[in-house]
Amino acid sequence: MSRQFVTEAVMMAIYGQLLVPGRPVEYIVPYTSVMELYELRDSDEPLMNRPDDDKHVKLKIRELIAYFEEPLNAKKINRCLNVPWAKSSGILLGEETLVTIINSVDSAPYGEMFDPIETELLLTSQRESAPVLTDQFELIQRIIEGGVPVQVYDIDDFDYAMEEESFRSSH
Incomplete structure (x- = not known):
């Protein structure tokens, strides 16, 4: 059984270790x-502090966009876009990494504390009973302070999050 996480597409471009998890994982995106990948690709704003890291991440974003635009993958994604909360068929991204795109809808229940993408992450996490995986410390703080009923992991704790599930499912 694969471990599921709800995350943003850009996290897979920034954190290469997410694509080589050591055991099956599914990212619900x-x-x-x-x-947003297209906006990040076309932006002149740096994503990373170091120029060489920024160049590498922008290359990875372009590669991810190209992969999602491949005919079979684009067809899978486009199929889910007509119905709110529909999910694409799994898109294999490496040997043990599956990406499922969800046509989430920001119904604004968290509009005061969270931006639209953050709200969609939270709602998707609740619908799918899967934890949020993020590198945004401020988001994690706001989730905790707001009492939002989702499990959240910092990307730095990715290995722990993978082990946590195997521990829970074996007991």
Whole structure:
């Protein structure tokens, strides 16, 4: 059984270790965060502090966009876009990594504390009973402070999060 996480598409471009997890994992990614890849690719704003890291991440973003645009993958993604909360068929991204795109809808229940993509991450996490995986410390703090009923992991704790599930499912 694969471990599931809800995350943004850009996390897979920034953190290469997410694509080589050591055991099966499925990332459930809101479609709006896939669209955000195009904005990040076309932006002149640096994503990373170091120029060589920024160049590498922008290359990975372009590669991820190209992969999602391949005909079979684009067809899988486009199929889910007509119905709110529909999910694409799994898109294999490496030997043990599956990406499922979800046509999430920001219904604004968290509009005061969270931006639209963050809200979609939270709602997707609740719908799918899967933890959020993020590198945004401020988001993690706001989730905890707001009492949002989701499990959340910092990307730095990815290995622990993978072990946590295997521990829970074996007991």
